[in-house]
Amino acid sequence: MQLSEIKAAVNQFIDEAFSPDLSLVAWRQRLVAAGWAAPMWPKAYFGRDFSPAQVAVVNEVFQARGVVGAAQLGPRRLAAETILAHGSDAQKHRYLPKILTGEHAWCQLFSEPGSGSDLAGASTKAERQGDVWIMNGQKVWNTSAHHADFGILVARSDWDVPKHQGLSYFLINMRQPGVQVRPLRQMNGHASFNEVFLTDARVDHNDLLGQEGEGWAIATTTLSIERQGFARGRGPTPIHREITGRVFEEYAKEIAIDNEPYTWYPQREGRPDLVLQRAEATGAINDPVIRQEMAKLFCLTEAAKISANRVAAERTRADNQVLPAGSLGKLGASVIARQAAHVHTMISGAEAMLSGPESAEAGLIAETLISVPAISIAGGTDEIQKNIIAERVLGMPKEQRMDTGPFRDIARNN
């Protein structure tokens, strides 16, 4: 389809199908049926095989018309893309439409208390009993698990093969007695994540994704989707306009729930954007030591931006040069966050002891100081990033592994 044809088609569809008085689900069911909910997906599965450029046009029209698109945010997209890539025909039909309509919320059940950086060391047990798998174990860092309907679960189905070969990937119904979700309170007081306890939780054999033992390979897909931020392009994106009508009210509620776990995320990046204005307002800018530390921070933030632009430009040019991977940017973000927290502390002085709405920037600075430790852990610790940089960018040799052989025999946490 030509870009102009797409524009016309989307406009015509909205004219005919959209009404602000529809329920959010009813409107999205129409979107799904017409292929406009996920136009980048294949035609066989609710999409239109659109290229990123074509998807961009669809999004523009939705944006311009102020119309709500498919449910986008949170772990549901990870589930959707993974099912699309590895699911059976039946699984795709069973799960994908209700992800797009927002009827089903999903969560990711990968990390465990005993396997964080070493995700492939998961030891949640999956035992097959006829047509049912029985799950026992504990998962952790599960965003939005407390209102999820389903989860993508990696569990160990074979203990007698090497660790990466003994995992399987399941789609689990969260609404069952064997699944218990508890909020996990973080050091900064927020509870964005959960712990999930699986006690004889049941998964139908039909809900095994891919083959038994393929869990690690499929999890790699999910993780790479997570890292790419859906490079294929999203479907129609949310609007930010105040319009009345049932569909918009329900949408606002959904967004509020989806975004709630992430309100402190800007603070974990150290809020370097607030440094200069605070230094000027407090007079800290006259302190020669603080000036030095501020300058170090601004060197980092500006260089990170320049470097990121360069990496993007090299990607576009498709040079054959080896690019410092995304890991370098992630490591840079940690360094920046720590330096920004350091400078904010210097600017505050003794007032850095205070927290809450009466404290600096209505509590944002205090929240920053106790949120920054997360940035060098979440999404792969700095130490793991450094291994990746050393091995994949600098070509340094891998360390000898201690975890080959049957999983049963490998040292692990109790």
Add this chain to the structure above:
Amino acid sequence: MQTLYTDDQNQFRSVVSRFLEAHATTSQARELQETASGFDQAVWHQMSGELGLVGTHLPEAYGGFGFGMIELGIVLEEMGRRLYCGPFFSSAVLSGLAVAELADEANKIELLPKIASGEERVALVLDDLNQVEGIGHQLMISDQGLLSGTAPMVIDGLSAQRLLVIAGSATGLGLYQVDKGAQGLSITPRVSVDQTRKLAEVVFVDTATQFVGRVSPEALNRFWDLASVALSHEMIGGAERLLEDTIAYTKLRVQFGRPIGSVQAIKHRCADLLLTLEFAKAATQHVSFSLAAGEEEKHHPSMVKAMVSDCYRDIAIAAIQLRGGIGFTWENDTHLWFRRAKCSEVLLGTAGYHRERMIQSLGGQDAA
């Protein structure tokens, strides 16, 4: 404004690289550092004559090649990689930029073609290599028009065929030239940590000069900015080479039955250094791209020199450390770069100085 080097610029880099590969080896550097002049006449002639590198950044109207900071940066990075020894930085960069930025028209016409062609090697005499604000306080022109004072460190002061001087006077700062044979001029070599870049003390006592141009504070700051960015490019070349060689060494060196590069303590240090290098290099090259497009930001040159000073020093320290004992020997070449890194770190302002200057450019007045 460009974000990446163009194909032409990459090609230019490989031409420069091939030339230096053949004519600037570390064994040559080791020989040259034992000589008084510190450079090879034949290589200089080839470089200025056939290749025209010396006039890379100088305007075509004055005999230069007409390129700007981008191409000059490429030349300097390649020189820094190979520890080129010779008057390129003193004559082409410092003197060339001083004349281009500070001389009046007649003197540009007279001096730039000589510098650009390499026919004359000109040293720039500055009485302060720490801070631009200090220039012209020690070297003074008297009411009779005679120059007196001491410049304790002048790059290639001894081997230069002509001296340019920035000096103060009752009416403000000016750029002057002095003949090597002038009366009251004495030049004494000094012992430098980095013997691949020669330093000399230059003393004037009532020495006759020729006026070259008036120097406004704005123009002097611009000159200092450009010189700092140029030096940063040279340093980035050295830092990058040193990190590459060090990582290559860790892949070969075996201890405890495995290459030391497989040990996390070493991997992590290298990853940290790569991040520092990537940031410093991206920023340095970005500033040259922006200077070429006339879109530079005022605080960027100091930002870059501050980052690069720290980066080259940190990489140089690690380069010795990760080689262990062999890295501390005279025979191993690593200390040649270590010495260059130490001297470049402080030349034209330390990281601390440039950070303060950067904050001032961002609008923070002088520290109380």
